Amino acid sequence: MSWLNRVRQSIASITKRETPDNLWHKCAGCGQMIFVKEYEENQSVCPKCNHHGRIGPDARFNDLFDSGVYTLLPIPQVTEDPLKFRDSKRYTDRIKAARTATGETDALINAKGTIEGYKAVVGIQDFAFMGGSMGLGVGAAFVAGVEAAIAERSPYIIFTAAGGARMQEGILSLMQMPKTTVAIAKLREAGLPYIVVLTDPTTGGVTASYAMLGDVQIAEPGALIGFAGQRVIESTIREKLPEGFQRAEYLLDHGMIDMVVHRHDLRARLAQLIGYLAPAKAA
Amino acid sequence: MVSLLDFEKPLAELQSRIAELRETADNGSIDIASEVAKLQAKSDKLLRETYAKLTPWQKTQVARHPERPHFKHYVAQMIEEFVPLAGDRAFADDLAIIGGLGRLGGRRVMVIGHEKGDDTASRLKHNFGMAKPEGYRKAIRLMKLADRFGLPVVTLVDTSGAFPGIQAEERGQAEAIARSTEACLELGVPLVAAVVGEGGSGGAVALAAANRVLMFEHAVYSVISPEGCASILWRTSEKAADAAEAMKVTAADLQKLGVVDRIVEEPLGGAHRAPTAAIDSLAKALGEEIDSFSGQTPDQIRASRRDKYLAIG
Ligand SMILES: [Zn+2]
16 A cells, blocks of 8 residues: 555544544443543553553554654565455455555554664554455565564564454465464574564464464453454353453463553563663664 | 265265175176176266366365274374374373374384374364364474484374364463474474375464475365355355365365475275275375485475475465
């Protein structure tokens, strides 16, 4: 997506927000109504119940990088619709619709900049783009993000959000699991840290590959994180799932992640970790 | 007599007539013998025609056929002196994945694979080939062991997927799969994988991120089961046949996509009709693939595997 389109997209969303219907946001956690302005100023965290709402790449990058300054990395070109897939709709139509709705080319976008003075390359997976699903576009962007980090001698930080692999790309989406894993090995061999921030929701083949291979594993509060979907598990074992199952705090209790970090504290925490693991400051 | 799949039902009548005639053939009548031969030829022709144009969904049925050879049959026939190695050293021994040392045509190898079981008791024991984290962690342990002692690794993939359960999630199913895939990719010894039945999603790729991926002619390999795909994209699992078609799950399709390197032919009517012949052809193919790495250094073997996956897509 071109720069112009990105601008147009954000103008569109601003105008939309001014209509009375969009003045209020209903919290998915507590159900209370919050002023959109207040909600967004609070990084899309509910001021009443601390529910962490889903946010897109632009807001993430703005929150994360020093003074909101960053450079988007080019989107790698990949084969579009390699299987000529069609269910009730053509896959190409689904992609078009997702592009129009999000202003993005695919579900993973990288940017580079500094976080409290430390260089970093950051990838954001956008759940709004076909459920963040991992196909050729996501795999290629992940590899490109790692390569940029190696070139910059900086860590690679990935914010995951995905329902899993993109079924419409069949086996090729499954092959992104080993592909991204190879990229991580290269980052490791370059002596650079790989930090994963698991956001709501991260499931399926994404969890079972790059989302679980971080040198440090962080999750946002309440994020759903797992391999199998909850309905699949329920129908397989015919049992009720325990309270808080597959939530960030539950994973922390079971030793699967290092920490659960509130969105307000994320930037400082990431800077602190980079300071330990890759302390070379930006020039 | 093997159990017939739905689409093989036209064979049933021919086969029961052959069986009947054979029962009465004790008197040595030439008429009966020639009639049997005629019917058998007809039956073979029908079988050949049916199997020459199996749809992706029919292949899925063949790949899941309960009488298709399983890990233990492969090991019993093609591996000499198999020494099973158990456990992940952390929690349990998951019998959905079995592994151990052995010789394949005289070559020292580590062989690892999914075992589905083939009657009620053994299916439960092996959890229908659906591994838990401890299964993948055992596989990781065995791969690392093979790497240290220079043994090529052979994996046989046959799973509908990793087990979806509460305890599996609690013990880190996703992490175990990710680490197992990583372990495949780190090996300095050749890893040759064969999809012998069902290659189900992450549970399969965790053992199949290999230098060479072989696949039986009628095996299937996919990112999600056709039923699962259909229930999400078509909103009904009844559309599984359409999903199987759309996802390109067959060996021929996957070879075109560069995911499968070599297709191993099956005996007429599928591996379950002549398991001994099927296992022999697989053993031969695996041996050839392993030998093709002779003279390569660990770095070369690892680098070519990495390049292969970086190039996909
Ligand atoms: Zn709330």
